Amino acid sequence: MIVNSDKCREIDHYAIKVLEIPSILLMENAALKVLKHIDTVRFSKIAICCGPGNNGADGLAIARHLVNLEVDLRVYIIGDINEDNKDFMTYYKILNNLKVDIRTIETIEDIENFEDDISKYELIVDAIFGTGLERPVKGVFEYIIDMINHSKRKIISVDVPSGLNTQNGTRIGSVIDPDICVTFQYRKPGMKEENFSNIIVEPISLPREAIKKILG
Numbered sequence: 660m661i662v663n664s665d666k667c668r669e670i671d672h673y674a675i676k677v678l679e680i681p682s683i684l685l686m687e688n689a690a691l692k693v694l695k696h697i698d699t700v701r702f703s704k705i706a707i708c709c710g711p712g713n714n715g716a717d718g719l720a721i722a723r724h725l726v727n728l729e730v731d732l733r734v735y736i737i738g739d740i741n742e743d744n745k746d747f748m749t750y751y752k753i754l755n756n757l758k759v760d761i762r763t764i765e766t767i768e769d770i771e772n773f774e775d776d777i778s779k780y781e782l783i784v785d786a787i788f789g790t791g792l793e794r795p796v797k798g799v800f801e802y803i804i805d806m807i808n809h810s811k812r813k814i815i816s817v818d819v820p821s822g823l824n825t826q827n828g829t830r831i832g833s834v835i836d837p838d839i840c841v842t843f844q845y846r847k848p849g850m851k852e853e854n855f856s857n858i859i860v861e862p863i864s865l866p867r868e869a870i871k872k873i874l875g
């Protein structure tokens with residue numbers, strides 16, 4: 660089953676607003692399903708790159724779990740922190756309270772050392788954009804995605820390879836080229852079985868009732 664961004668949003672909205680499933684519960688499920696595919700013995704130096712939305716919040720949720728393991732962890736937050744995103748802010752506060760190494764990247768100047776810095780990590784978690792991408796990435800996001808792709812590090816994408824347009828499956832501009840992508844609940848446009856063997860579909864406890872209601 661392939662579900663586009665609009666339908667993903669409608670299913671999310673129904674599950675959260677009508678069935679009253681807390682969004683942070685889905686995020687925790689999402690984080691645990693990505694962690695299932697991260698071997699922290701093999702990869703003990705991990706950099707998580709988070710965007711400004713819920714895909715980024717999933718990245719922060721993953722960080723919250725990794726903090727309890729023997730992992731050299733750094734979190735990059737790219738773009739302006741949106742204080743209205745309550746789930747994002749919940750995780751952001753927890754990670755600050757746990758004194759996690761968090762770097763914010765807002766301007767071109769901020770990325771001066773990024774390429775060097777990420778070369779010290781073994782695994783990069785791509786939590787920059789998910790199904791909320793609305794236009795081809797530009798500016799800081801474009802530079803970061805290109806640097807990650809050129810870093811020769813192992814890359815795991817959260818839900819969507821950042822930059823892929825999951826409304827219509829187009830790949831205009833820079834798109835993360837991950838070793839694996841753990842996508843939630845269903846494949847999105849641009850993730851057709853035949854050309855993406857590195858996509859792993861993981862349920863995150865979205866109720867069938869919500870999926871049936873929206874997809875029929």
Ligand SMILES: NC(=O)C1=CN([C@@H]2O[C@H](COP(=O)(O)OP(=O)(O)OC[C@H]3O[C@@H](n4cnc5c(N)ncnc54)[C@H](O)[C@@H]3O)[C@@H](O)[C@H]2O)[C@H](O)CC1
Pocket residue numbers: 667671682685686689710711712713714715716717787788789790791792793794795796797800817818819843844865
């Ligand atoms: N049911 C589920 O599958 C769940 C999915 N979750 C995660 O939520 C994301 C979707 O989150 P959303 O906030 O809608 O958008 P993104 O995080 O993908 O995008 C961030 C934000 O960025 C802005 N934006 C869009 N395009 C651009 C651009 N080209 N340049 C700069 N900024 C851009 C826009 O404002 C977006 O809102 C989904 O992928 C999952 O990872 C939930 O966490 C759990 C349930």
Ligand SMILES: [K+]
Pocket residue numbers: 714785786787788789816817818819820821
């Ligand atoms: K992503």
